[in-house]
Amino acid sequence: MNWLQSVLYGFLSGAADILPVSSRAHGILLLKIFGTTVDGNFMLLFLHTAVTLALYFSCRTQLIRIRRALALARVPKKKRRRPLDTKSLMDFRLLRTTAIPIILAYVFYDKVFFLGGSLLAVAGFLFLNGLILYIPQFLPTGNKDARSMSRVDGLLIGLGGALSVFPGISAIGAMVSVSSVLGVDQEYGTNNALITGILISACISINDLVRMIGAGLSGVTFGIVLVCLATGLAAFVGTFLGIRLLRAARKSIGFSIFAFYCWGLALFLFLLNLIA
Secondary structure, three states, rough: OOHHHHHHHHHHHHHHHHHOOOHHHHHHHHHHHHOOOOHHHHHHHHHHHHHHHHHHHHHHHHHHHHHHHHHOOOOOOOOOOOOHHHHHHHHHHHHHEEEEEEEEEHHHHHHHHHHHOOOOHHHHHHHHHHHHHHHHHOOOOHHHHHHHHOOOOOOHHHHHHHHOOOOOOOOHHHHHHHHHOOEEEEEHHHHHHEEEEEEEEHHHHHHHHHHHHHOOOOOOHHHHHHHHHHHHHHHHHHHHHHHHHHHHHOOOHHHHHHHHHHHHHHHHHHHHHHHH
């Protein structure tokens, strides 16, 4: 890809990684439109690392609160100068449970990575992603948070995030939808999905790194490094924009509108597959 294509690829991938429309599906479509391929695992590593960092900086307030609560919990009760932040401790317990199926799924990420080469498969998963986003609107809303959620709830949300190993399934969208079905407060479910997104992006980055080491760095030049840095910066900006749009959509139009977008994109990819 040239500079403009790389920056556009990074920006849209970062934004689509947060919005419930599947970053990987959009990346595959962009490459088809550009008539090119991504410049190796080195670029993907920069892109996904940038997404991870953007998510971390966006969620750092809550992460710091959890870290402080864990540190205080290790202090003997008689020596504590302030009460325990039990809610943050429960948040951590829920996030830890949610992480289990996600980590297990991404251990086998490379086993299903080849599915991204089939436009028909991507279209099918995009259609499924639309269904996942659309179903919660028919169910009553709830106000549960970590204080009233069980470990089973955490595992189910994690299973939603684990589906993102398939190209076309949005991790954030699936986790928010599962949370809504379980009666979780939508704002709380969205915030937890964004935090869990850090883990998912980190898992993808690790897979990129492993593939990059396996392929070697013989073809990497200074020019490629500069392009990768520009792509990563664009992904960082796109991720922040995606987070703002996601939170704005939650307050105004909801997430079901993205279902129609996913179905439209699935139809487009299906037709593109027929033409190709």
